[in-house]
Amino acid sequence: MKQASDELSLEFNRLIERAEQISADVGDEVEEILALDDTHLLSAVEVKDLLDKVVKAVERRIAVVGDRKRMATKLQALVDELVQAREKIALPLAAENGNVELIEMKGIKPRPVKPTPVFHTREVPLMEGYVRTRDINLWDSNERIEIHLQQFNRKHGRKPNPQELLDIMFCHLKLDGVPEEDQFKIPPLARSIAANGLRKPPIISRTGKLLDGNRRVAACYYILTSDEFSIEQKQRVEYIMMWQLTEHSDSEDEDAIIVSLNFEDDHKQKWPEYVKARKVYEQWEAAIATDPNASPRRLLEIRREISKRFALGPDVADVTRYIKMVTGANEFEDYHIATKKRDRYEVKHKASEYFQYFDELAKGESPGKLAYELGKKEEFKHLVFELLYTDKFKNWKQIRDLRFIVDNDEARGILNDAAAVNWRTKEELEDVQEKVEDALAMGRTKQAEQRLLGKNTRIETFVHWLLDLPIGAFQDPNQIKPENIRRLHNALKFVDNIIGQQLFPAPEVERE
């Protein structure tokens, strides 16, 4: 059986996905979408962004130019009207003013927090009780998002409304220069809260202004509005335990809380990733032991279950990564303990210290890539383990370049020399680290040369072969398939375009 290329397999998979998509019965999903409540409404800013795009796209489809111009004016007027309408509606978030009252829930009546908490050397009396999450506004002066707020103000000439504040924290509202990734990490926090509950009560003023816990409250909103969470999880955060200033509090109390909780380190230390990954790995091993013949689909399900159990989210990327890293760390430990007879706990400390490096070592499972080559070349893998154990790598990025020297005898020779050095002083360590860097640099240079040579050689060989081909070959579908002639034609047009536009632009026409 002939194996289809990866690209074609990928495309075939997409074809089947597309077939499923277009022929799917989405009746239930449409019902769900229609049933979404108004908490999902876009803000006025988002409505404008979306409608501007809709109007432009629709205009492009209007065939007659005169109609297009006439409609463009009308459509723009409509956008302005609809955006104004959206600005007026009150979002179902908290009222801006008025006191927020703590309420009794789960048998807990509002009561003073005992002993009286101390913030920044000041005793601040607080009450504790439940508050409806939707009655809390994110604090629109929070320093955490100060730049975002200033940027929003400059762009729109006003402060963001409560919904827009939430969107900033969910990274749903695009601001120039703000990276696309999830800056505030609300989804992971939401998953943690959904799994463990809200462990530390947010603190609010009498009017419901959030003094501490913006991210936690945003995460509760996220749980309430995301499809990712179950009804039970949503119910658990509908009302949350809060601490509230009393009617006797003053602005100095507020300041003390803000400074204490946002500027002073609580010295809480997270578990090392090595420890967390081992916990995940133990669960994985236990699951595999009970189902040794699990299909790939079942393995994926197992990883999903583990991810959920450890509040790592619906994506299995973390679990997969941890499994690979622990597998690498285990090999490292086995080698040093069993082969090199090193102390078990010293080895484990090293594995923990360099745990992130195992992420890099596990990457690239195809020929020529690091994980693949390490799997094939035991000796080279042990050399890397030796260098790692003896602190010879300056940083984890160097691990990535190891693939360039797998087959480079000279560079590997330098690495072997470096591995043999027993350094005693910082200067000696720096010297030997330089050697490792030299070896890697040698590999990188060689690789760059080969790549350049490879491109030119390939093109020269292909052109030579093409020009030698008899013309009749192009007319005979048994020799060259018509689809391949089309592909060749497309490629040549592409090259022609590059030559015409970029390398040798056409001379400008002289004007008389």
Place this chain on the structure above:
Amino acid sequence: MDEATTKDPCGELERAAQAARAGDPVEMVRSLYASRILDKLAFRIHREYFGKLTKEDIDECLAEAVADAFQTLSRGEPINFLVAYLLKATRNMACDLAIIKPEPMSDELADGLAADLPRRTIAERHIRDDLRVAALAHARRLLPLIGQENIRRVMEVILDAIEQGVVDLTDARIAELTDLSEETVRRLKNRALQRLRHQAELAGFDLNQYQVLDEDDRPFISDNEEI
């Protein structure tokens, strides 16, 4: 427009479709907005593609879907149910965009060699188009192997629809084109897809591996922070 009075989304959707049939984009957009379906679809699809596509990307896809629907209806062509059409059209475009959109460049990639960076060029897009044609041709070649005539006819209609860029293919439409009952179509459709997948695997396509890897290869989300 008084938003608080928007109580009849289905009525507004029907009005949107009627306006599009009459070639009136202004009323179509107004009614779509009033139905709040644009808000809901934007929310839904954005959540689906969170971390892969930006809100702006999703807006672009939704906008194109609305424009497609307008064009289709104004030409007198049918759309069975506007929301389903918008959902599928937006999702199809989002799916394609997620594939061709360059990955955000991470620090580690930026530190690597320039030649190794994943950049999608025009040439790659040409290649992708060719691959799409090749995948369709392969699928058609496998049709005789997926079963009896009825199941083949159902699959043929679906493949034709993909080739023609059809967005929403209802069971009723397949039934009409194949002269089968809707119930039969519903039954055969899933079976046809399963068998096509199976035959493709027998023919050397590595579909299972791709599916699992695809899930694994998603961008890594950093550790959960403590509360």
